[in-house]
Amino acid sequence: MVRLRQGLTGRLVAASCVLAVLLGSVFAVLLLAVADQRDAAALSRRSEQILTTTSRMHTLVLDVENGQRGYLLTGDRRFLQPWSAAQAQIPRVGARLTDLIVSPARERMAREILDSVHSYVRDYSVPLVALAGRDPKAARSLSLTLEGKRRADEIRAQIDRLSASARAAGIARQEQAAAAAHRAEVAAFAGMAGSALMVALLASYLARSIARPVRRAAMMAGELASGDLGARLPETGVGEIRTLEHSFNTMGESLERNRDELAKLVDEQTALRRLSTLVARSVPPATTFAAVTEEIGELFEADGTAMLRYESDGTATAVALWGQTDASVPEVGSRMDLGERTVPAQVRRTGRPARRDSYADSTDGDRGPRELAVRSAVAAPIEVEGRLWGALTAFSTKDRPLPRDADARFADFTEVVALAIANAQARSDLAASRARVVAATDRARRRIERDLHDGAQQRLVSLLLDLRGIEADIPESRVRAEVAEVATGLTEAVEELREVARGIHPAILSEAGLAPALKALARRSAVPVELGLGVKTRLPQPIEVAAYYVVAEALTNAAKHAQASHVEVTMFEREGRVCVDVRDDGVGGAGSGDGSGLVGLADRVEALGGVLKVTSPAGRGTRIHAELPVSAGQAMS
Template sequence: MDGVLLVVLLREGIGERETAQLARHSQEVLSSASRLERLLVDAESGGRGFMLTGEERFLEPWNTACAAIPAESANLLRLSDTPEQKDQSRRITQGVESYLVEYSVPMVDAVRHNDPSVRSVEAIDEGKRRMDVVRAEFEHLDQTERGVAVVRDEQATATAALVEVTVPVGVAVAVLLILLFVGYLTRTVIRPVRRVAAMADRLAGGELTARIPESGAAEIRTLEHSFNRMGRSLQQNRDELTRLADEQAALRRVATLVAHAEPPPTVFTAVAKEAGRVLGADGTRLLHYEADGTATVVARWGAAGSDMSVGARVTLDAGGVAAEVLRTGEPARFEGPAAALGGAVSSAVGVPILVEGALWGVMNALSTDEPLPEDAEDRFANFTDLVATAIANTQARFDLTASRARVVAAADETRRRIERDLHDGIQQRLVSLALDLRTVEAGVPAELPELRAELSEVAFGLAATVDELREISRGIHPAILSEGGLGPALRALARRSAIPVELDVQVEGRLAPPVEVAAYYTVAEALANATKHAQASVVRFEAAVLEDRLHISVRDDGVGGADPARGSGLIGLTDRIEALEGRVTLASPPGGGTSLQAELPIGVAE
C-alpha cells in the first residue's frame, strides 16, 4: 500500500517538475519573441523618423535593430521545440524578414534618393499593414503559450486531486506517514511549482510586476529566483520600450512642426514641453545667448525655474549650466542644491544648441528632487537638433524674403528713374520741338499752303509721339503714383480702362512706396487680363486698409477659367507681393468670373 502511494506521489512530483521546466521553456520562447518584437519596433520607429525628416541619425536604432534581428530570429527558431511553436516562430521570422527586406530597406533607400512616393498614403498604409500582420503573429504565439500554461496547470491540479482520491483510509500509522509525506511534498514542491506556474500565467498576461517569494528548497528556490529575474528583465525591457516609444512620438510631433515651417516660438514651446515630459524633468528652459554675455529666455515649461519668464533677459550665473555651456560649448551637468541653479532646483543639465556650427543657445532641464537620467544629455541632443533646424530654416526663409524684396525694390527704382529720364528729357524735348514747329508753321507765307500743311502734319506726328511716349512712361512707372499716391493712381487707371470699372478705394494718405507699387501693378495686371481675356462687362475694384494690412479685391463677371501657370504676369505679381510678406489668391471657375484677392502689410520699410 505504502509502495503504491509512494509511486503515485513520486510520479506526481516528477510531473510537477516537468510542468515547471516546460513553463520555464515557454517563458524563454516568449522572452525571445518579445526581444524580436522590440527590435522590429526599433526598426519601424527609426525608419519612420528618417522618412519624415530625412536625417541620418534616425537610422541609428534602425541599423542596430536590422543587425540584431537575424540572430534573435535564429534564437527563437532554436528555442521552438513543439510543432506548433516551430510553425508560429517560422511565420514570425518570415514576417519580420519580409517587412525589412521588402518594405523598410527599400523605403530607406528611396528616401536617400529623394523619391517623393515614400511619403504617400499608400506607402504608409503598406508599412502599417505589414506591421499589423507581424504583430498578430506575436499575439497568436503569446495566446498559444498562455493556453498551454493553463492546460499544464490543470494537469497538475488533476494529478494532485488523484493523489487525494487514491490515498485510502488504512492503518493509522500508514495514513499518518502518507499525510506527512504528502504535506512535505506539497509544501516543498507542489505549492512552489504552482506559484511558479501562476506567476508564469501572470507574466504571460502582461503583469510584469508579479514576483514570488524565494522560499523553496534547492532547485525550487533556483526556479523561483530565475522566474523573478526573468520578470524583472521583462519589466525593464517593457519600460525601456515604452520610454523609447514616448520619446520617438515626441520627436515626431516636434519634427512635424519643423517640417510644416511653424514659427520658431511655436517650435521652441513644443520642444520645451516635449523634452521635459520625456525626461521626467520638473522644468525646462530654452535660452538664446546674446553678444553681451547675457541670454534671452525664448521658451520655458514646468514649475522649476518659473521665475524666468519668456522674453526676459537674464544674466548667466557663474556656476550655472548655461554659463558652463557658453564657456565650453559642450553639455554640462550639476548635481546638488546650488543657488546658481535657481531656487529649489537640485539637479540641472544643459545641452548646447548649434546652428550651422555656431553656438546659438542652450536647453536646460531642471529637477527639484531626483537626479536627472544619466543619458539626459544624449536624449536632449535629439531635441536641440530639431531646434537648430527650425532656426536655420527660419533664417533661410528670412534671407530669401529679404533678397526678393531687394530685387523688387531695385527694379522699382530703375522704373522710376527711367520714367523720370523720359519725362524730364526726351518727352520735354519733343514738346519743345513741337512748339517750335508750330511757330515755324505760323510764319509760313499764305502763298505756300503745301508747306504749311506738311509742317502741320509733322507737328501732329510729334504730338502723337509725345502721347505714345507718355503712355510708355506711365506703363514703366506712372508719375501720378509717385506724385499723388495709390488712390489717385488707381482712379486714373480706372478712367483709362476699356471696361467699365466700379471703384471703391478707402486708402487715406500715403503708404510705403513698395506697397503702393505692388498694389498698383496688381490692379493693372488684373484689369489688363479682364480686358484681353475675360469678355467681362464690368470690373469691381476695392481697396482698403484694415488692421495694418492693405486689402485689394478685383472681380469681373467674365468667362473665368484663368490659370496663373499659363502666363508670367500673375506669377510676377505673386513674387512681388510675397517678397513683401503678402498673400495672393485667385479664384476663376469656368463661367463664374475671376476674383483676385491680395493682402499686403503696410508696415514695409521703404
C-alpha cells in the same frame, strides 16, 4: 552530440531516421519490383520480336523451297521470282535476328540457323536451279529431293528450338517479376503498418512534449499581447521546449521592465512630431521655444527647463523657460551669468552635452543652481548652421536624478530648435531680399519716368513747338503740308512717350494717391470696371504701389486673356491690413506659372509680408485677392 541525443531535437531526429529507414526500405523494394516489371516487359517485347523474326526467316526458307520446287516440276521461270526475292531478304532478316538476341546461347542458335540457311541456299538451292536449267530430269532425282527435304527440316528444327528458348525465357522472366511484385506487396503492407504505428507513436510524443507546451506558450503570448506582462510559464518541458519556456519567461520579464521606457519613447516621438508640426507651420520662434521647454520638462519629469542664447560678452539670454517659478528664477529675455561649473557653461566651453548630478561643492559663481536647490542638471548644445547658438537645459530638485541618457536624448529636440531658428532666419532674409528688390525696382521705375518726362519728352515738345512755328511761316504749298504732316507725327510720338512714362510709374499715383490712380486705371480699361474703394486716406507708398499693380495686372489679364465682360474691384482695410479684391466673369483657368505676371505680383506682395491668392476655376471667372499689412509699408517707406 551527447546534448543533441538528450534533447528534444535528438529524439525527433532519431524517430525521423527510423521512419525514414522504414519508408526507404519499402520504397526500395517497390522500386526493385518496378524495375523487374520493366525488365520483364522489355524482355517480353524482345521475345515477341525474336519470334516474329524467326517466323519471318521460316517463311523465307519456305519461299526458297517452294520456288525451286515449282521450277523443277513445271520449268516455269515465274516460280523463280519469289525464290529470288526470298534470297534477297534473308541477309537483312538474319541481321535483325542477331541484333535482337543478347543471350550467348541463343545467339549461337541464331548463327547456326543463319549458317544453315546460307548453306541451304548457296550449296543446294542455287546449284539445283542451275542443274534444272541444264538437265531437268537429273534435277528431279530422288537423291537431290531427299537432300533438300533433309536440309529444310533441319532449318525448321533449329528455328523451332530458338523460338522455344525465347518463349521459355520470357515466361521465366514474367514469373520472376510476379514474385518480385508479390514481395513488393508484402513489403508495402508491412511498411505501411509499421509507418502508421511509428507515426502514431511520434504524434503522441509530439502532442505531449511539443503541442501542449506550445499551447501554453501561445496562451502566455496572448496574455502578454493583452497587456498582462506578469504571465509566466512552468519550465517543465524537455530540451528545446524547456529553453522556449525559459525564453518566454525572460521575454515577459524584459517587456515588463521596458514597458515604461517604451511609453517614454512613444511620448518623446509624439512630442517631436508636435514640435515638427509647429516648425512646418512657420509659427513664431518664441512659440516653438516655449513648446520645446515644456515638452522637455514633462518628458523627463524635470522641475524646470530653460533655453539659453549665448551672447558675445560671456552671458546668456533666457529665450524660453518652463517649470519652477520663484524670485530666484530669471524672466524670459533677461541676461544671466553662466557661472563656472554650470552645465550651460560646460556646453559653451566644449560644444558637447554636459551633465552634473550634484552641486554640493559649487562655488559662488554657481549661485543660481544653489538658490534653486538644484540636485542634478543636464544641457545640450544648439547649433545653427555649424555655429554654437545656445543650449537647452533641464534641472531637478529631487533626490532622484534626471535619466542617465537625458543629455543624449536632448539632441533630437535641439535639432528642432535649430531648424526653427534657421527657418526664421531664412524667412527674414528672404523677406528683406524681396523688399530690397521691390524697392529697387520701384526706384528704377520712378527714375526712368522722371528721365523720360524731364529729358526726352520736354525735348520733343520743344521741337514740336519750333516745327509749328516754321509751319506758320511757310505759305500754302506742298512743303507746308509735309511739315504739317511731320508735326502731327511728332505730336503722336509725344503722346506715345507720355503713355509709356505713365505705364512705368503713373504720376497720379505719387501725386494724388491710390484711389484716383485706380479710377484713372479703370477709365483706360478695355473692360467695364466697377470700383468699390473703401480706403479714402493715403497709404504708405509701397502699399499703394503694390495694390496699384495688382489691379493693373488683373485688368490686363481680364482684357487680354479672360474674355471678360465685367470686372469688380474692391478695396478695404481690416485689422491693419489693406485688402484688394478683383473679380471678373471671364473663362477662368488663370495660373501663376509659365512666366505669368502673377509671379511678379506674388513676389511684390509677399515682400511686404502680404498674401496673394488666385482663384480661377475653368468657366467661372477669376478672383485675385491680396492682403497687405500697413505696418510693413510704413517700415519700408
